[in-house]
Amino acid sequence: MFALPLNSQNLPYPDPIHPIVVHFVIAMVCFSFICDLVGxxxxxPRLFEVGFWNIFVAAIAIFVAIIFGQFEAGLAQVYPAVQPTLNFHTVMGWSLGAIIAAVTAWRFVIRNRNPLKVPPTYLxxxxxxxxxVFLQVYLGSKLFWVYGLHVKPVVEAMKQGASP
Known part of the structure; x- marks a missing residue:
């Protein structure tokens, strides 16, 4: 079996990719909402077009974030205190992927019917x-800042047998 060597963050590549992609998704969903609200x-109506394209790209990028999140979660040094938050973050991630895809599809229908308006229900x-999204940000922040997933000192301590 082929296995890649893991670095000091317990990853086969220099830095975690999930946070990079997920911050892109967060920014695009928030910017889409702001554009639609201000529009x-x-x-x-030009802001509606910007809002649509931001949510469209976010709907694609969230699945890239989910895939890397699943991969990196599988490589994380998970201890019992982390498990409930990681499980909830995982379920929320997949749920958000489905919800963003559904909202994007609905936004596409709205755009095709009347590109000059967005209904209050959509907002x-x-x-x-x-x-x-903010709940998911909280959970992800907790995994990193509180539990130290893929943080060098925590990874090293876990490899040496320390238990949090």
């Missing part, structure tokens, strides 16, 4: 989506 109140659902 709605300012009646500027309500998008607000809920932003809340879910």
């Amino acid at each position: 709605y109140f300012s009646r500027n 309500g659902i998008a607000t809920f989506l932003i809340c879910l």
